[in-house]
């Protein structure tokens with residue numbers, strides 16, 4: 274068995290097979306068009322690949338996709354060094370081929386392939402089938418909690434809307450990277466890939482897009498996107514440092530959900546967020562049943578950064594800490610694929 278990149282024709286064949294898994298709300302034609310359009314998006318064009326596990330006779334046994342994403346690893350002096358991580362999506366084995374270890378083999382060969390890239394840091398995926406399958410291939414699960422908030426007709430005071438017209442570049446420039454030993458960090462194109470999904474569904478289903486990109490309050494920022502499948506306003510990125518600010522930004526999201534006719538606001542919990550959210554009178558913490566973040570280091574330095582209590586090397590400038598207690602990572606929804 275071997276791993277090969279798919280041709281365009283093979284990608285279209287996989288689309289036809291995966292429709293029943295991931296095509297809800299869409300016709301098969303609209304799903305194929307969605308996949309085509311997402312592959313044509315700037316983030317995908319930067320480095321998105323479809324991988325096939327093939328038998329010796331060339332028959333396709335399993336498939337998945339990878340998207341290159343930015344990540345930062347602190348060096349011995351505490352400086353953030355950029356590298357490449359890979360978000361893995363759409364792991365798929367046809368029903369009649371399941372249970373023979375093909376997905377496991379695909380993940381093992383893929384990790385070996387990705388680890389050969391000179392700047393490789395880590396692979397990241399979001400399991401809809403629990404941790405066991407991917408843990409076999411070295412993926413470590415992260416906690417998966419959501420915060421749900423109802424829509425609200427009342428806009429909060431002291432919050433500015435982030436207008437669609439200005440684009441995501443200035444929005445991303447406002448966000449402060451975590452101080453952790455290792456962190457993922459998106460480009461504006463990566464976040465826009467989520468908005469492109471929203472645009473596709475809005476067009477296909479005749480739905481209105483949320484009026485803004487997010488909300489700002491002082492130096493704090495919240496970026497959101499519309500997810501048709503769950504009829505929710507999903508928070509892609511949340512950078513708030515006080516409960517007052519966190520509550521005001523979430524209330525802006527609740528108001529946007531109201532304007533767009535959505536059922537609720539959903540925020541993925543990240544390490545350190547719970548104390549900011551727990552006092553919001555309408556926020557409810559619920560276990561997330563799917564999209565379990567799992568990370569596989571692709572080089573020893575990243576593995577060390579993810580070890581419990583590894584933190585940062587000694588001798589760092591005062592005030593700089595790993596920020597995370599035990600190998601936990603910041604994995605906001607904006608990193609999902």
Ligand SMILES: CC(C)(COP(=O)(O)OP(=O)(O)OC[C@H]1O[C@@H](n2cnc3c(N)ncnc32)[C@H](O)[C@@H]1OP(=O)(O)O)[C@@H](O)C(=O)NCCC(=O)NCCS
Pocket residue numbers: 294335363364365366367370371372373374375376377378399400401402403405406
């Ligand atoms: C999940 C999937 C890729 C596994 O493919 P596969 O080639 O059968 O995988 P393997 O033979 O290597 O491993 C099978 C394991 O996956 C587990 N699995 C498959 N579907 C599962 C599900 N819905 N929930 C939990 N575990 C599941 C099997 O129980 C089996 O576990 P075990 O070997 O520990 O007993 C395949 O079932 C599939 O394509 N499912 C539909 C799409 C999907 O859900 N993809 C995963 C998205 S994260």
